[in-house]
Amino acid sequence: MGAKIENIAYYLPEGKLDSAGLKEIFPDFDVEKIENKIGIKSRHISGTNETSLDLAYKAALKVIKNSEKNEIDFIILCTQTPEYILPSGACILQDRLGIPVTAGALDFSLGCSGYIYGLAMCKGFLETKIASKILFLTADTYSKYIYDQDKGNRSIFGDGATASIITYDEIDKLGKFKLRSDGSGFDKLIIKNGGTKNKLNAKAEIKIYGDDNQYTDNCIYMNGPEIFNFTINNIPKLIDDTLEINELKKEEVDYFVFHQANKFMLSYLRRKIGIPQDKFHLNLENTGNTVSSTIPIALNQALKEGSIKKGDKVLLAGFGVGLSWGATIIEI
Known part of the structure; x- marks a missing residue:
C-alpha cells in the first residue's frame, strides 16, 4: 500500500x-x-x-x-x-x-x-x-x-x-522521509508582531540590517548569513540520511530538486554534496523564492522541460523558516 x-x-x-x-x-x-x-x-x-x-x-x-x-x-x-x-x-x-x-x-x-x-x-x-x-x-x-x-x-x-x-x-511512489527542526533558530526568519505575543505596532521602529536594508517588527526579517550557515551545515547530512533510509546511492538518483532559495546557496550546496549539474534543478529566474511552492513549481518545470520522466527517482529537499528541514525520494 x-x-x-x-x-x-x-x-x-x-x-x-x-x-x-x-x-x-x-x-x-x-x-x-x-x-x-x-x-x-x-x-x-x-x-x-x-x-x-x-x-x-x-x-x-x-x-x-x-x-x-x-x-x-x-x-x-x-x-x-x-x-x-x-x-x-x-x-x-x-x-x-x-x-x-x-x-x-x-x-x-x-x-x-x-x-x-x-x-x-x-x-x-x-x-x-x-x-x-x-x-x-x-x-x-x-x-x-x-x-x-x-x-x-x-x-x-x-x-x-x-x-x-x-x-x-498499490506501488509506493513516495519514499521514506527525514524531517528535522531546530526551534532555537526561530528568530532568524520571523515576523515578530501580529500574533498573540506582540500586537501590530502602528509606530513600529524602522530598523537597519545587512546591506542597508530596512524593516520593522511588523514585517519579515531574515538573517541571511545565519540561514545560509544553517543550510550549509545541515542539508548535506540530510541528503545522506535520506539516501540511506531509502537504500539508495547518490548515483542511483536521477534528479535532485531542492527548495529554490537563491542561486548562490543552491550552487554552493550542489558542489558541496557532489551532485552533477545536469541532475540538479536551478530555475527561479522568473518566479523568485516562492517559499513552500518552490519544489512543486520546480517539479512541474522539470517535467515540462524533460529533465525528469516516468520512472525516474527524484530526491526532494526543503529547508528554511522554523528552522525546519526535510527530504524524501519520489518516483515519477
Whole structure:
C-alpha cells in the first residue's frame, strides 16, 4: 500500500516586479550583480486585494476536473500568510471549490520545507486509509509582509501557489522521509508582531540590517548569513540520511530538486554534496523564492522541460523558516 503524486499545477499572480522595477525603487540597486548572485530577474507579486487563498483556489482549478471533485476526501493547505487567523483556509476552499462536505480539511503553517512535510502527511493519511485522494495546496504572499524599503527581501521573494493531487497507489511512489527542526533558530526568519505575543505596532521602529536594508517588527526579517550557515551545515547530512533510509546511492538518483532559495546557496550546496549539474534543478529566474511552492513549481518545470520522466527517482529537499528541514525520494 502506498501513495503517488498524480498531478501538479501552479498559479502565479499577474503582477510582477522585475530588476528594472527594483532599480526605480532603489537607485543604487546593482542589477547585474544581484541577478548573477541570486539568479532572479523577476518575481510575481499579488494584487492589493489578492490573497494566498485566491492563489490556491486558482492553482486548484488547474488540477481538479469537475468529475473528480467527489473523489477528493481531504484538503491540506500549507501557508504562512493565511487569509484569516481563523477559520482554516482549507475549509473555505472546500466550499469554494465545490468539494463534498465529506472531505476533511486543515491548514498547517510551514515555509520552505512545507511541501516535504505536507507530502509526509498525505502519505500517512493514505496509508492509514483516512483518505484516498488528497488535494494538497501550498500558497504564500510574502510580498505583503515585506517592508517597502527592504531591498534584500524584495529582491528574493515572490508570491505563488501550487496544487498537487496525491492518491493511493498499490506501488509506493513516495519514499521514506527525514524531517528535522531546530526551534532555537526561530528568530532568524520571523515576523515578530501580529500574533498573540506582540500586537501590530502602528509606530513600529524602522530598523537597519545587512546591506542597508530596512524593516520593522511588523514585517519579515531574515538573517541571511545565519540561514545560509544553517543550510550549509545541515542539508548535506540530510541528503545522506535520506539516501540511506531509502537504500539508495547518490548515483542511483536521477534528479535532485531542492527548495529554490537563491542561486548562490543552491550552487554552493550542489558542489558541496557532489551532485552533477545536469541532475540538479536551478530555475527561479522568473518566479523568485516562492517559499513552500518552490519544489512543486520546480517539479512541474522539470517535467515540462524533460529533465525528469516516468520512472525516474527524484530526491526532494526543503529547508528554511522554523528552522525546519526535510527530504524524501519520489518516483515519477
